[in-house]
Amino acid sequence: MTNKGQILRLLNYKNLLKHLQTLGFKKVFSDNISDTLEISSSLVRKDFGNFGITGNRKGGYEIDSILGKIDDILGKDEIQKVVVIGVGRIGEALMKYQGFMKEGIQIVAGFDIDPSRINTEGNPPVLHNDKIADFIKENDIKICIMTVPQMVAKHTVDLLSATGIGGILNFTPIKFQSTAELTINNINIVHELENLIYVVNKQKDKE
Amino acid sequence: MTNKGQILRLLNYKNLLKHLQTLGFKKVFSDNISDTLEISSSLVRKDFGNFGITGNRKGGYEIDSILGKIDDILGKDEIQKVVVIGVGRIGEALMKYQGFMKEGIQIVAGFDIDPSRINTEGNPPVLHNDKIADFIKENDIKICIMTVPQMVAKHTVDLLSATGIGGILNFTPIKFQSTAELTINNINIVHELENLIYVVNKQKDKE
DNA sequence: TCAATATTGTTAAGTTTTTCACATAAATTT
DNA sequence: AAATTTATGTGAAAAACTTAACAATATTGA
Ligand SMILES: NC(=O)c1ccc[n+]([C@@H]2O[C@H](COP(=O)([O-])OP(=O)(O)OC[C@H]3O[C@@H](n4cnc5c(N)ncnc54)[C@H](O)[C@@H]3O)[C@@H](O)[C@H]2O)c1
Ligand SMILES: NC(=O)c1ccc[n+]([C@@H]2O[C@H](COP(=O)([O-])OP(=O)(O)OC[C@H]3O[C@@H](n4cnc5c(N)ncnc54)[C@H](O)[C@@H]3O)[C@@H](O)[C@H]2O)c1
Numbered sequence: 001m002t003n004k005g006q007i008l009r010l011l012n013y014k015n016l017l018k019h020l021q022t023l024g025f026k027k028v029f030s031d032n033i034s035d036t037l038e039i040s041s042s043l044v045r046k047d048f049g050n051f052g053i054t055g056n057r058k059g060g061y062e063i064d065s066i067l068g069k070i071d072d073i074l075g076k077d078e079i080q081k082v083v084v085i086g087v088g089r090i091g092e093a094l095m096k097y098q099g100f101m102k103e104g105i106q107i108v109a110g111f112d113i114d115p116s117r118i119n120t121e122g123n124p125p126v127l128h129n130d131k132i133a134d135f136i137k138e139n140d141i142k143i144c145i146m147t148v149p150q151m152v153a154k155h156t157v158d159l160l161s162a163t164g165i166g167g168i169l170n171f172t173p174i175k176f177q178s179t180a181e182l183t184i185n186n187i188n189i190v191h192e193l194e195n196l197i198y199v200v201n202k203q204k205d206k207e
Numbered sequence: 208m209t210n211k212g213q214i215l216r217l218l219n220y221k222n223l224l225k226h227l228q229t230l231g232f233k234k235v236f237s238d239n240i241s242d243t244l245e246i247s248s249s250l251v252r253k254d255f256g257n258f259g260i261t262g263n264r265k266g267g268y269e270i271d272s273i274l275g276k277i278d279d280i281l282g283k284d285e286i287q288k289v290v291v292i293g294v295g296r297i298g299e300a301l302m303k304y305q306g307f308m309k310e311g312i313q314i315v316a317g318f319d320i321d322p323s324r325i326n327t328e329g330n331p332p333v334l335h336n337d338k339i340a341d342f343i344k345e346n347d348i349k350i351c352i353m354t355v356p357q358m359v360a361k362h363t364v365d366l367l368s369a370t371g372i373g374g375i376l377n378f379t380p381i382k383f384q385s386t387a388e389l390t391i392n393n394i395n396i397v398h399e400l401e402n403l404i405y406v407v408n409k410q411k412d413k414e
Numbered sequence: 415t416c417a418a419t420a421t422t423g424t425t426a427a428g429t430t431t432t433t434c435a436c437a438t439a440a441a442t443t444t
Numbered sequence: 445a446a447a448t449t450t451a452t453g454t455g456a457a458a459a460a461c462t463t464a465a466c467a468a469t470a471t472t473g474a
Contacts (some may be wrong), residue, residue: 001344003431005404011398012382029451038384041432042454049453056441057452074401075408082400089300096296099380105404120252142407145400167407169400173306173401177245184402187396190306191218192401193289193376194281194354196392197312198214200349201282205389210461217427236421247463256423264422265470419472427464434457442447 001050007074008049012037014070029060076104079149083141084110085150085156087126090171094145095124107145109135133163142166150174157184201207208258214281216254219244221277224270232365236267283311290348291317292363293355294324294333297378301352302331314352316342340370349373357381 016036020028031047034041046183048054048061053069055061071077082100084091087110095110110126112118119126135141146168148156153172160168160182167183170176173191176184221244227235237255241248246365250366254262255268260276262268275378289307291298294317302317317333319325326333334342342348354373355363359378367389374390376384380398 005431007402008398011395011401014381015382031451037382042433042435043431043449045453046432055452056440057438058442058450060451074405078286080404090297091301093296093300094396101402103397103401105397122307140409143400143404161225166411169403173222175222175244179450181402183405183406185399187394187399188218189301189394190310190312191215192394193312193393194218194310195214195305196374196376196390197287198281198351199390199392204349204373212461237420248421249463249465250461252421252423253462262419263470264468265472267421317432416473417474420470422467422468422469425445425465427454428458430460431464432459433456436454436456439450439452441448441450444446 006047006050009039009043010051010070011127012098013047013172014043014067017067017070021063021067026052026063027060028063028066030055046062067173069197078104079139080105081108081139082106083132083135083144085129085132085146085160088147088149091145091147094147095126108139108141110133136160136163136165143169145169145171147171213254213257216244216246216250217258217277220251220254221274224274224277228270228274233270234267235270235273237262242374285311287312287350288315288346288348289313290315290339290342290351292339292351292353292367295354295356298354301354302333315346315348317328322355334395339366343367343370343372350376352376352378354378 013033016033017028020032022093030041032045032046046065051073053061057102071159082105084095084107087095091110091112095107099108105125109124109131111129112126113129115128117126119129136144142165144160144165144167146153146156146160150172153170153174153176157168165182167185168176170184170186171189172186175186175188178184220240222241224235227239237248237251240251242340255273258276258280261274262270289312291302291314294302298317298319301315308316312402314331316331318336318339319333320336322335325335343351345350351367351372351374353360353363353367360377360381364375364383372389374392375383377391377393378396380395382393382395385391
């Protein structure tokens with residue numbers, strides 16, 4: 001019933017609705033959403049229907065109500081604790097990023113093998129690698145962000161897998177497959193850029 | 208004929224084939240590719256067919272030949288010049304990242320509004336914002352990475368659009384729509400993480 | 415040389431995702 | 445109060461994407 005892109009779409013609805021809310025709107029129609037997100041209004045209604053979000057015929061949907069429901073769906077009642085493995089350039093950027101907090105996500109620690117990176121008093125702290133397993137178990141961490149060098153990516157996945165973690169957001173260029181126990185989602189920034197370059201060049205060729 | 212995820216799939220084929228190449232393999236079968244990437248072998252053959260990559264019945268495909276063809280498709284004959292707008296935490300990580308180079312992508316400059324960020328002698332240099340338009344025109348830049356604060360994202364897109372740039376890889380949380388002239392691809396890291404959290408929590412619920 | 419085998423290339427079938435279309439119901443107008 | 449308008453909710457249709465199936469054909473081995 002719920003399909004692959006649906007949660008990402010739900011997050012887009014959420015962003016838009018929060019924006020409309022700050023502008024003072026109380027109600028919204030599926031058309032308003034579909035126009036700005038460039039999808040069909042029936043897809044919006046179908047998504048809402050699939051998640052049990054209901055409106056009033058003729059009256060549209062109440063923004064507050066949708067937002068509450070979306071948070072329920074996403075499990076935003078409790079703060080999600082996340083750790084970062086590999087506090088290099090991109091790992092550090094993510095650790096210091098304030099944008100996770102307001103979505104109920106807290107980066108509670110980073111881990112690195114390089115002693116010069118370690119800062120146990122930091123907020124969040126950066127701990128040594130050999131503490132990963134204990135930390136994950138003691139703090140019941142289910143999700144981590146992996147930003148280690150490509151060379152150690154496989155090894156790191158194996159290590160994390162053994163801790164019983166549930167999900168990895170992988171920024172290394174190695175593409176990992178999910179298993180029943182461990183979901184691995186891969187973000188390949190180089191590929192995203194190459195894809196964009198392809199699209200733009202193709203467009204140019206057509207002209 | 209060519210569909211949305213096809214180029215990203217092609218890039219995955221490329222990664223895998225390069226790996227097989229370093230292991231000494233000369234030939235590959237669609238099955239070898241589909242097994243490791245967890246798709247069907249007919250999809251691999253269909254992708255190849257769509258892009259004019261041919262093999263030999265019974266003999267499989269020649270790795271060198273596929274890789275050459277993929278590079279042709281992606282236009283890897285010339286180096287792609289890219290600029291970064293907003294050299295903060297994530298912009299700087301991207302600017303210093305060495306992984307673009309070996310895919311024929313060169314970050315030739317960064318731009319920032321903050322004088323303390325500027326370093327005209329850097330490699331690549333970080334220039335002041337007010338040089339964006341001239342630089343893009345003089346250097347025939349078609350692609351940029353946008354890593355400015357959310358607040359100035361809209362303004363930056365307008366500014367870039369006016370320069371006639373062809374593509375933006377947008378890391379801000381604002382989702383922009385592409386136009387006929389300007390392709391904007393959005394990477395929303397927070398959404399990726401929220402999506403992963405959803406999937407993992409749902410998995411846990413089922414158990 | 416000829417049968418057996420293995421793999422591509424491609425058409426058809428299947429699956430997933432999105433949109434269309436409209437009956438249904440709430441609100442507004444006459 | 446009836447008619448009209450306007451949106452939802454949803455089943456059917458369409459589109460997009462993936463896989464299955466197999467004929468065509470190259471290679472191997474007897
Ligand atoms: N920087 C970027 O813009 C960018 C873009 C796309 C992909 N990536 C990928 O993200 C990953 C990190 O890139 P980066 O530029 O931040 O690299 P980096 O070298 O700056 O950071 C890597 C960090 O991982 C640490 N590390 C090494 N081995 C470790 C281990 N076994 N356990 C834990 N930590 C370990 C290192 O000490 C270092 O601090 C790489 O795989 C890279 O390919 C980076
Ligand atoms: N850091 C992360 O991990 C992360 C993750 C997801 C999304 N993002 C998004 O990426 C963007 C950048 O994040 P960041 O953490 O690097 O922020 P940052 O504040 O470290 O960097 C932003 C940079 O942009 C510069 N800037 C401001 N106005 C500008 C303008 N008009 N033109 C050019 N440059 C300008 C600032 O001087 C600063 O150097 C934000 O939109 C953020 O939401 C960041």
